[in-house]
Amino acid sequence: MDRLQGKTVLLVEDEPIVAMLVEDMLAGLGVGIIGPAARLEEAISMAQNENFDAAVLDVKLGGQNSVAVATVLQQRAIPYILATGFDSPTSPDYGRDVPVLNKPYLQDDLERALEQALSGINQLTK
Numbered sequence: 001m002d003r004l005q006g007k008t009v010l011l012v013e014d015e016p017i018v019a020m021l022v023e024d025m026l027a028g029l030g031v032g033i034i035g036p037a038a039r040l041e042e043a044i045s046m047a048q049n050e051n052f053d054a055a056v057l058d059v060k061l062g063g064q065n066s067v068a069v070a071t072v073l074q075q076r077a078i079p080y081i082l083a084t085g086f087d088s089p090t091s092p093d094y095g096r097d098v099p100v101l102n103k104p105y106l107q108d109d110l111e112r113a114l115e116q117a118l119s120g121i122n123q124l125t126k
Contacts, residue, residue, distance in 0.1 A: 003115055008032035010055040012043040012069060013083070014062050018103070022056060022083075025107040029114075040064050047072040054117050055080035056101075056110070059094075070094050079117035081110075 009031050013019040019036040026033050034050050037043035040061045047055065047069050055073055057066050057080045073080045074095055082094060085103040097120065099113040 003118070004111065005030040006032075007053040007114075007118070008034060008051070009114070010037070010043075010046055010050060010052045010078075010080075011035040012037045012046075012055060012061065012066060013058045014038045014060070015058075018058075022110070025110050026056075028107055029111055031114075038062075040066065040068065043069045044072060047076070047078075052078065054078065054114055056114075057082055059084040059086065067094060070098075079120060081113040081117050 009026055011019060011022055011026065011033055013022060013036045016038070019038070023033055023036065034052050035046060037046050038061070043057075043061060043066065055069075055078060057069055057073070059066055059082050070080065081099040081101055083101045083103060083105070099116045101109055101113050
């Protein structure tokens with residue numbers, strides 16, 4: 001948990017109750033939160049314009065996929081994890097080796113996935 005202290009995470013989640021639960025989990029990990037972004041356009045704008053260390057990206061936003069948000073994050077070299085209530089995303093546009101959390105997940109699962117995502121980027125930039 002200490003590795004996440006002081007980090008900021010963009011939360012992209014269209015279900016209000018899930019967003020509140022994830023916000024509580026992130027706060028419990030000592031993580032700052034940007035969002036939640038519930039609509040695709042809002043998520044893209046935040047991904048382009050806000051400063052954050054990582055993102056939790058819901059795969060489906062209001063019936064649309066969130067590949068466009070993932071593309072922005074990839075362009076900015078910001079690590080992210082995917083959260084889904086469905087099968088793991090198969091689109092290669094989400095990138096390889098992206099941690100996937102299957103809903104429902106626990107705070108420990110979120111912590112591990114964020115640490116994995118952040119350590120992957122750190123290894124690429126060393």
